Amino acid sequence: MISQSMELPENHTEQSDNNCILILDKLGKSWSSRAQVKNDEIEVDLIYNPDHDDFIDSLLPFHEHPRYLEIDDETRTLILSSGWIAYNEKTIDIEAKIISPVCNQLIYSELPGTSNHIIRWLAAETLVDEAYHILMVLNTCYTCRKQRGLLELKLPSFDLVNNIEKEVSRYSHDWQKKLVRLAACVVSEVFISDYLSLLANADEVQPVNRITTDYHRKDELAHSSIFRNLTKEIFHHLSYKEKTFFCQVLPLPVHWFASQEFIVWETILNQLNFKYTNEVIGDCRAESEINLNRIDYSELIQLASEVGVFDMIEGKESFERQGLLS
16 A cells, blocks of 8 residues: 655755766757757648558557458548547647646756756756647647548547546645656656657658657657656655655556557547447457556666665565566
8 A cells, every 4th residue: 555644854855966967967958959849840731641541550459359450441541540649639648737747846846856957947948848749749630630531539538647637636745646746757758759669660651640750759768868867866855755655656657558548449439430349449458458568668667776766665566566577
């Protein structure tokens, strides 16, 4: 059980990990040359080619189901385009509801060890990156919807966001809620670039979708380093009770990100009038709602080890309990 009775200590040590701050300073200074928002804007409508698929079959949770394998080309195209739209809508949720709130907490120095100009400055730069990612995917999403006749396609809330809010609501203390959100943010930023690479390097996918995803991926490579070092700096300033709590909640978001989002897909397929929706979703749901194989969380394991999470019995047990350590 995760304790809910911890009290925020009055004081945190002011000593910083100078190496982390040095790395964060270098990342902040490189922003003007590395940030994709500094590039020319993508002309989505001019690049879009309707002869290309918008998404990859292998990223669909039912791509091996016999009913999917037997569909006609027109239906397959619409399902893949809907997959691209869902992917983007989830990206917007990640940027707006998971990453940006933590960036704002860093800007206002609401997390231990973050009352540092370099951290606030870097958080502001990252916030600009995330806003640009939202703009990019909104544009590509709208073009896809318009080209494929999917302007009326509506998606429900994602399991990822629902699970985060459910976990946050379990705790009464503000510091606990912030550390849950920080854990979700860290998990997202540590491994999201690997997922983006699948689309960015898929030659058969819509060119503008690959370009947009690659822009996002390049920013996230930097963000991964940023949040790895931020995690080390923040963890260094946590009290023992806070460290214990953070160790316990850090592995939880891995399962939230591994959700196959069957409610979303059931809603999509019904709107596309796919007559085998119940059969396909039912069969896949019976196998597994969560698929840890679809994400690479090895870098999170490495980060947890570097930070000292596994030096605490609560951290090791929490990761083992979530099936992330053998």
